[in-house]
Amino acid sequence: MVEQPSPSDPPVPDWAPSRVEDAPLVTGQGRFLDDLDPLPGTLVAAVVRSPHPHARIRSVDLGRARAHPGVAAVLGPAEVSAALRPFPLSTGAAMPYYPTGTDKARFVGEPVAVVVATDRYTAEDAAELVAVDYEPLPPVVGARAALAEDAPLLHEAAESNVATDRTFEFGDVAEAFRSATHVVEGEYEFPRYSSVPMECYSVIAEWRDSSGDGTVGPAVEAWANFHGPFTMVPVMAGALGLPTSRVRLHVPADIGGSFGIKAGIYPYVVLMALASKHAGAPVRWTEDRIEHLLASSSGADRIMRMRAAVDADGLITALDADLVDNVGAYLRPPEPSTLYRCFGNITGPYRIPVVRIRARAVVTNQMPTGLNRGFGGQQLYFGLERLMDAVATHIGGEVGGETGRDVLDVRRRNLVGSFPYETPTGGVYDSGDYAAALELAVKNADLGELRERQAEVRAGGGYYGIGVGLVVDPSGTNIGYVGLATPAEQRKPGRDKSGSTEHVRISVDLSGVVTVMLGSVPQGQGHATVARSVAARRLGLPEEQVRVVVDMDTATTPWTVTSGSYSSRFAPLVTSAVVQAADRIAATIKAAGSVLLGVPSDELELAEGLVRSRAEPARAAQFRHAAGLVHWDPSVLPEGTSARLYEEAAFTPREVRAATRDDRINSSLCYGFVAEIVAVRIDPDTLQISVDRVSSVHDAGTVLNQRLLDGQVYGALTHALGGAMYEEFRYAPSGQPTSATFLDYLCPTSAEAGYELRTDHLVSPSPLTPLGAKGCGEGSSMSFPVALANAVADALAPAGIQITSLPLHGEVIHNLVSGDGRYGDHRHSRPSGGVETWR
Structure with a gap:
């Protein structure tokens, strides 16, 4: 371009520096997971995948693979179903999802077995010795095929390929269409595609019979190039049958891009944790590009029928949307997010007073779906904005020489x-x-x-x-929008979910250096650059005096289930938490400055690396000296001032609540x-x-x-x-x-x-x-x-x-x-x- x-174009602010993230990347010093070796004695895994889109798994013979030299463990459907629970789903659909096929394979590339060996070559050689007896079944490809009355069932217990089906009506839709001057309708299809990251999935996992923290019971520690949402941590813990406190997840500073796709890595974290338990050692798995394109994640493809009621002045008085998302073989969390993420803005930028929505997700013998850059928005606006052109075409005037x-x-x-x-x-x-x-x-x-x-x-x-x-x-x-997939009468009182909280931790050492710790797991957007600028401006410091840590460790980094790098959260949420935490630090620094300068703290400001009097700027002390006083001589601080230069803030906007009983959110x-x-x-x-x-x-x-x-x-x-x-x-x-x-x-x-x-x-x-x-x-x-x-x-x-x-x-x-x-x-x-x- x-x-x-x-x-x-607005001018670039003079405080907007170049990205601090770039130097390590362009000099080959990035810290990607496949470059790291956090645990000694790590073994390597290879995944055996189904060649069939739909097949019953009659039997799996692991014997020859287990006997291969250098193999530490081999596990298949029996081991997975015996040790793991199905992942908790966002709805009550009877469509259990495990990290491998257990009863059936439901898409080409679905994991069926895992081989753990001393190196990747040995693991892949042994993987070829796993013998799976499949009974091929008729496949279901595409949303229309899934909706057919005679469609083969992917999940027999569900008795349907429809994983969720809800209808919402806001206003008198029937009356709006009856009284309309024009009714314009269109049927549209949005494709299934991905945002292909440079680095594929990568996991290192270790199962420990004791966590070593003084508590009793097993624990899992894992490293993954995961990007959130961290709602997946309790999903992982639920599958492993562990409390969330016993699942420790590390995310390195560099994760090679994601754009939503790496939210789907969590089944492999659980699978490698189980492989580690069987092997008695940490296990590493790095996905290759063919595996990624076959079996990682993609955005959902959608078929939709959109109708608009239009009056004589060209105003749209009602919108009727019938949406069907193809989520692939499983309703894998966080789906059906794609259907509901844009629920509040389903009318786009238009004043449309009356709305009806039917929202369905169907399963097919295709790769499961999940987040993809703009998820839900691309699908919605393809239908809505094509419909707006159709309205223009039909109600008179001139477009490009046509009626x-x-x-x-x-x-x-x-x-x-x-x-x-x-x-x-x-x-x-x-x-x-x-x-x-x-x-x-x-x-x-x-x-x-x-x-x-x-x-x-x-x-x-x-x-x-x-x-x-x-x-x-x-x-x-x-995140409360996902609750809309469940009818209001089935949502349990007191167990609603909502929120957009982000946590940030800021500390100041005794030499006045500020550390900002983020839980937003960036994937290249420049979070460290912006957080550094915001914190420096709030504290009146040169940016060189502020460092930002973006590595995630769920045991030590501030986070919440809503944390992560998705849905454009950083600018509105994370920076707001940075402001809150920095302002609390500033209050303590001013209190220390008041001792040094003999000026009331409310008459002080932070600027140019100083604590200074607003009335007499020459009356000033170094920021680092004020920070040093808090560390070295806290007893002289004003009464009621905490001797703490360590603040954590959680920005929790009250404007985001759970869905109402009439399904508005x-x-x-x-x-x-x-x-x-x-x-x-x-x-x-x-x-x-x-x-x-x-x-x-x-x-x-x-x-x-x-x-x-x-x-x-x-x-x-x-x-x-x-x-x-x-x-x-x-x-x-x-x-x-x-x-x-x-x-x-x-x-x-x-x-x-x-x-x-x-x-x-x-x-x-x-x-x-x-x-x-x-x-x-x-x-x-x-x-x-x-x-x-x-x-x-x-x-x-x-x-x-x-x-x-x-x-x-x-x-x-x-x-x-x-x-x-x-x-x-x-x-x-x-x-x-x-x-x-x-x-």
Whole structure:
């Protein structure tokens, strides 16, 4: 991408330094797990995986593998089912999930056995000696196949492939559609893809019969490149049958990227802990790339039917959404998160007063799903923003020379205009100026010039399209949304879950050096850089006097079940905890300064490494001298002052509560905004799509570090480009994956990202966070795929072709133009009752 600066770009603050994380990485001194050897005598594991998508496991013969020289242990389904409990699920579905298949294999690549040996070569050789007798069963591939009445069952005890099915209604939906001037409907499909990290999964685990801390009973200590959410720690403990206090997890400072995918590593942590118990030694397992593409995790693919009731003025009066997520072989925690993460912002940036939602998750013989950058948002906005274009097309006006109201005009008419704004589903948008952000994106795109290009290309027989995507970007997830998968009457009183808490610990040593300890397990975003800047500013110190620790050790690092690096939590939550802890430290330093200077503490300030009088700045003492006084001579501190330079803060916003009894929830703390305009060309001969220009405007509240925010935007755009045009986990009707290597699973490179990019920012500080910051890591991963789809639809509009699915590339366009592809099903009709179900 070629960055074109916008005149309205905010200046980079003079306190925003380069990333402190970069030097070790670019000099080869990163601390990745496969480089570390924390335990002596560690053995190595290899995993035996199912070649079948759906098969009953008749028997497993481990004898030859156990007899192989150098093998310490081999365990299979019998050992797993005897020693472990099924992982606790988010719903009551009778679909038990273990770290290996026990009764059946339910997807290609599912673990069936583990071999532990002296080295990887020996382990893999012995793994080939494990003999599994399979009874192949008919596979279920795709959500539609799972919903068929005669579909084979993956989990017989559940009596259905539907893992969860809930319907929500907010307002009189039937009346809204009866009285509508127009009813516009579309059916859409969002693909299954991942955000491929540079480093695959890696685990080192040790089972100990005694933890060595004076307590009685077994314990597990593990190292993993896990990124959270730490709700998975009690899930691990539950499977092992241990208290959470006896499961100790370490996460190194560098984890080689994740983008949500490494939240799914926890089954392997449990599996390697059990392997360690059998081997009597620590066990290491490092996933290879084929294993990762076969059996790690991906985002959920979704089929959805969206209906809008529209009045004569083009205002949307009701939204009816039928959503079906394919979660793969198991409803693996934290799923069904993808269905509910955007519950509070399901109406996007639009004032839609009445909503009905049917939310289903189905199981299939495919890799289980989980978090993926922007999870829930990409799927939702692909349907919602395609529907907005359909509304524009059907209710009059002009779009690109075709019949229909201008797509921008329809959006402008329906935008939320005042804040705070409460959605029908319970979301509370804290701040913003959506109209201004849209106009800025239009201005920066130079829309007039793009339309001239479009006219010129079309006159020459080519295809050129312009698309828009507007999204509300949720950050600071309220984990309580997962409770919506359970009907209110089945949710046990007093056992609701909610919250967006983050913990931070700050200490000052006797020489005045400040240490900030984070539990946010970053994956490359620059948490240390920003936390250092925030703490230094609050304490009036040069940044060189502040160090940040990001290694996670659940036994010593402050954390809570909501901790982790997901849902753009760092800017709104972690920095808020940094502010709280730093301010408490500042109060103690000022108290010490009052002793040194003979000035009341409330008349002091911290600046330039000093404690000084606001009235007489020359009357000052060094910060380090004040810190030294607390350490060396605490008895002289003012009465009531604690002699402690060690503070832990937990930022716990009260705006995020559990779901109400009528199923409304504020599913995130903060809500940013993204307006994106994308222009594309389609070569008339090759039908290859090329992105011509992108105008992207983000409102993430207060900008804490412009360089890092820009980096998040660029990264999200590239991930989104992959999901929109290149990346897709495909499966043959037989259930065999057909994209298990990088020859078939294509990721975009710098060559594919060589379009003209114009980024800009609007700042609407959040009133809910001390610094006014919101998250910014996921926005374009939600907006770009549908903006590109809208642009391709606009390009092909003269041919009467509809775009209803992703990814889009030359082969897809060829099939559409030649009549071999799906044209979609947008209908302009009078109201006709409820949304149909898929059969």
